[in-house]
Amino acid sequence: MPETTDDNYKMAETINEVKFSDAGMAEIQRYISHYPEGRQKSAILPIMHVAQAEFGGWLSPQVMDKIAEILNIQPIEVYEVATFYTMFNLKPVGKHVLEVCRTGPCCLRGADQVIDMLKEKLNIEEGETTADGMFTLKPVECLASCGTGPMLQVREKFYENIDSEEKLDQFLETMRNTEVETPYHQAN
Amino acid sequence: MGIKILTEHINVPGIETLEVYRKHGGYRSVEKALKTMSPDEVVEEVKTSGLRGRGGAGFPTGMKWSFLAKPEGIPRYLVCNADESEPGTFKDRYFMEKTPHSLIEGMITSSYALGANTSYIYIRGELMFVLRILEKAIAEAYAAGLLGKNILGSGYDLDLHVAPGGGAYICGEETALLESLEGKRGNPRNKPPFPAVKGLFASPTVVNNVESIASVPWIVNNGGAEYAKIGIGRSTGTKLFSCSGNINKPGVYEIELGVPVEEFIYSDEYCGGIWKGKQLKAVVPGGSSVPILPANLITKTAAGEDRLMSYESLSDGGFVSGSMLGSGAFIVFDEDQCIVRNTWNYARFYHHESCGQCSPCREGTGWMEKVLHRIEHGHGHQQDIDLLVSVAKQIEGNTICPLGDAAAWPVASAIRHFREEFEWHIKHPKEAILPGAVYRGQLATIEA
Numbered sequence: 001m002p003e004t005t006d007d008n009y010k011m012a013e014t015i016n017e018v019k020f021s022d023a024g025m026a027e028i029q030r031y032i033s034h035y036p037e038g039r040q041k042s043a044i045l046p047i048m049h050v051a052q053a054e055f056g057g058w059l060s061p062q063v064m065d066k067i068a069e070i071l072n073i074q075p076i077e078v079y080e081v082a083t084f085y086t087m088f089n090l091k092p093v094g095k096h097v098l099e100v101c102r103t104g105p106c107c108l109r110g111a112d113q114v115i116d117m118l119k120e121k122l123n124i125e126e127g128e129t130t131a132d133g134m135f136t137l138k139p140v141e142c143l144a145s146c147g148t149g150p151m152l153q154v155r156e157k158f159y160e161n162i163d164s165e166e167k168l169d170q171f172l173e174t175m176r177n178t179e180v181e182t183p184y185h186q187a188n
Numbered sequence: 189m190g191i192k193i194l195t196e197h198i199n200v201p202g203i204e205t206l207e208v209y210r211k212h213g214g215y216r217s218v219e220k221a222l223k224t225m226s227p228d229e230v231v232e233e234v235k236t237s238g239l240r241g242r243g244g245a246g247f248p249t250g251m252k253w254s255f256l257a258k259p260e261g262i263p264r265y266l267v268c269n270a271d272e273s274e275p276g277t278f279k280d281r282y283f284m285e286k287t288p289h290s291l292i293e294g295m296i297t298s299s300y301a302l303g304a305n306t307s308y309i310y311i312r313g314e315l316m317f318v319l320r321i322l323e324k325a326i327a328e329a330y331a332a333g334l335l336g337k338n339i340l341g342s343g344y345d346l347d348l349h350v351a352p353g354g355g356a357y358i359c360g361e362e363t364a365l366l367e368s369l370e371g372k373r374g375n376p377r378n379k380p381p382f383p384a385v386k387g388l389f390a391s392p393t394v395v396n397n398v399e400s401i402a403s404v405p406w407i408v409n410n411g412g413a414e415y416a417k418i419g420i421g422r423s424t425g426t427k428l429f430s431c432s433g434n435i436n437k438p439g440v441y442e443i444e445l446g447v448p449v450e451e452f453i454y455s456d457e458y459c460g461g462i463w464k465g466k467q468l469k470a471v472v473p474g475g476s477s478v479p480i481l482p483a484n485l486i487t488k489t490a491a492g493e494d495r496l497m498s499y500e501s502l503s504d505g506g507f508v509s510g511s512m513l514g515s516g517a518f519i520v521f522d523e524d525q526c527i528v529r530n531t532w533n534y535a536r537f538y539h540h541e542s543c544g545q546c547s548p549c550r551e552g553t554g555w556m557e558k559v560l561h562r563i564e565h566g567h568g569h570q571q572d573i574d575l576l577v578s579v580a581k582q583i584e585g586n587t588i589c590p591l592g593d594a595a596a597w598p599v600a601s602a603i604r605h606f607r608e609e610f611e612w613h614i615k616h617p618k619e620a621i622l623p624g625a626v627y628r629g630q631l632a633t634i635e636a
Contacts, residue, residue: 031351034308036306039370039389045352045353045371046352049313049354081354081371084543085353085354085355086356102533104276105433105517108434108520108530140314141540142274144277144278144281145278145281146432156320157317183320
């Protein structure tokens with residue numbers, strides 16, 4: 001996995017053309033239509049979510065440039081937003097990004113232990129991706145699931161009450177056999 | 189069982205669909221308001237109800253509405269704050285996921301009262317699955333003529349959209365939320381101008397929490413005076429509490445304000461007592477930002493009276509011996525929890541979530557995290573406790589938005605009530621870093 005910004009650029013250069021799927025583009029246009037004339041930039045966050053779902057779970061510079069083109073704004077306006085919000089990954093990630101809640105209420109019920117077990121089982125540190133590219137471990141702050149902690153999120157799904165090693169093993173096994181889907185394809 | 193205003197039908201199968209929701213009296217407030225009341229009459233009912241903002245500040249909703257500027261020819265906006273990110277809070281997510289039409293009904297009735305023709309629900313980006321539930325319900329409402337042009341033949345038009353955030357606690361602050369909704373970094377704005385004058389797209393805007401908006405239909409249907417009869421004193425109505433931590437029954441409970449805290453913690457109707465038969469150590473009653481209280485001060489006030497689940501009672505004693513109701517996130521700690529570790533965890537959270545705009549918050553939250561980290565990990569210095577108190581003081585009140593205060597209060601209150609525990613960590617670093625080590629008052633014991 002690339003470690004530096006330069007590596008990211010090199011890797012990103014191998015992407016020939018940034019092209020959203022028809023469903024993705026329709027979703028983008030739908031979000032843009034929610035805002036008044038001249039305020040199309042407002043749709044930038046939902047568009048970045050669509051882009052991240054379409055292009056492997058992260059936003060490459062090329063993808064961000066494409067978003068700027070769609071919204072008719074300067075690329076820097078996309079970069080400054082993408083770097084502010086923690087849901088957007090600016091480096092390549094594994095197939096499944098495990099976003100484990102590490103905030104107080106989940107820790108009262110064992111979130112620290114879940115993070116430690118994941119590090120050990122996957123043999124990676126926080127922010128790293130497994131050698132097979134299957135998992136990235138990304139501890140995050142409170143996910144509004146404090147009554148069902150410890151918990152973690154993978155894309156749009158919450159996996160809650162992961163309060164034993166057995167449940168964690170089961171979860172990992174499920175994820176190994178889970179294919180990535182873009183959710184709005186089903187919605188539309 | 190007290191009265192349920194928000195969650196009466198929440199467990200009815202199919203309540204997320206328009207059909208079932210209407211069967212249980214859904215959208216009556218839209219018919220009543222749009223066909224028989226003027227917008228100002230709706231505002232008056234909400235004022236009379238005494239409803240207070242459920243997002244954390246507790247500011248009277250009707251009064252907030254009455255501040256909205258109404259210049260000719262400029263659109264007005266209602267924005268629902270569904271960015272629920274305060275550690276400990278998950279009531280809005282639960283509510284929207286289970287009964288999305290309740291929020292949509294509240295949005296229509298409230299938008300009508302404010303004269304807004306376009307409204308937004310800004311939901312935190314992590315809750316994309318809830319966004320899809322809301323969008324599905326909104327589509328049903330459009331199809332039924334409850335949204336769009338000429339709603340129910342009343343001549344009133346409303347478009348309602350859901351917008352996701354991108355993972356930033358700060359966007360729960362209303363001006364940061366508006367910046368984010370405009371597609372920018374979530375940096376809070378200087379006030380004035382307040383959103384009521386210059387909010388979304390520089391137009392007059394009201395920002396309200398999910399639960400506040402969802403309380404409006406009941407108020408319209410039954411009258412503000414009826415609502416004001418529920419609850420206790422200036423804490424009118426019912427409130428959703430998100431209960432987490434070391435209790436037997438974590439979850440969301442709707443209660444009439446005024447239930448005794450002790451009953452709330454130990455009754456099987458609510459939290460069901462402390463898990464595994466353990467003792468209560470402390471409670472953060474209103475979300476991670478509010479002061480933590482030790483067991484003796486959460487059930488009784490300093491004057492020895494029963495503490496109640498109400499705005500006034502939870503803040504009785506000010507910050508010396510009281511706390512705040514906040515967003516109603518009730519986080520319970522058992523005897524095995526380490527206050528230093530928890531305070532470090534919260535400090536890390538606020539450092540992570542500081543937008544970086546104001547130096548006291550950007551630098552101060554980093555300092556607090558660093559100092560707490562070293563105390564927790566056995567490298568604390570004698571003067572660190574005073575250093576923390578001093579840094580917290582320098583953040584509080586010196587920032588554009590309340591995140592600074594929210595970061596300072598948990599640290600200041602933990603030291604106020606659990607100073608001995610911090611001192612023990614500094615004096616006995618080797619014992620303190622053992623796994624599961626907890627300070628237990630005068631009889632310090634270690635459990636490995």
